[in-house]
Amino acid sequence: MKAFIALLSIALLLMLPACGVAFFAGTGTTSVVTGTVSVVHLTATGSGVQVTFVTLVQRDLTHDLHFCGDVVNQFPIGSTVRARFTPGISCSSNLAVVILLHLAGRPKRA
Numbered sequence: 001m002k003a004f005i006a007l008l009s010i011a012l013l014l015m016l017p018a019c020g021v022a023f024f025a026g027t028g029t030t031s032v033v034t035g036t037v038s039v040v041h042l043t044a045t046g047s048g049v050q051v052t053f054v055t056l057v058q059r060d061l062t063h064d065l066h067f068c069g070d071v072v073n074q075f076p077i078g079s080t081v082r083a084r085f086t087p088g089i090s091c092s093s094n095l096a097v098v099i100l101l102h103l104a105g106r107p108k109r110a
Helices: 002-015
Strands: 031-044 050-058 061-068 080-086 093-101
Touching: 031 061, 050 080, 061 080, 061 093
Parallel strands: none
Antiparallel strands: 031 050, 031 080, 050 061, 080 093
């Protein structure tokens, strides 16, 4: 039975390549990461899906995240943010970003 479920899961993952459609283990659990935004980069995959790459630094740890779509404005460089999201296969669905500390002198973008 476990082998059947594993094969079914793999088949579903291969059939749902769209960003944000299939999630790890199908649990729909959310993750929360807090850190200072050091890198934000928007790119498009070969199939034309937009993905925003974000690197958050927290003390000596870095978190490299991949969000579905263009969410660049939610991650101002140098700001400390808390991101709550649902991990996905190609990219994560961005549920909420809270700016905890914003760099002075730069406009805050929503």
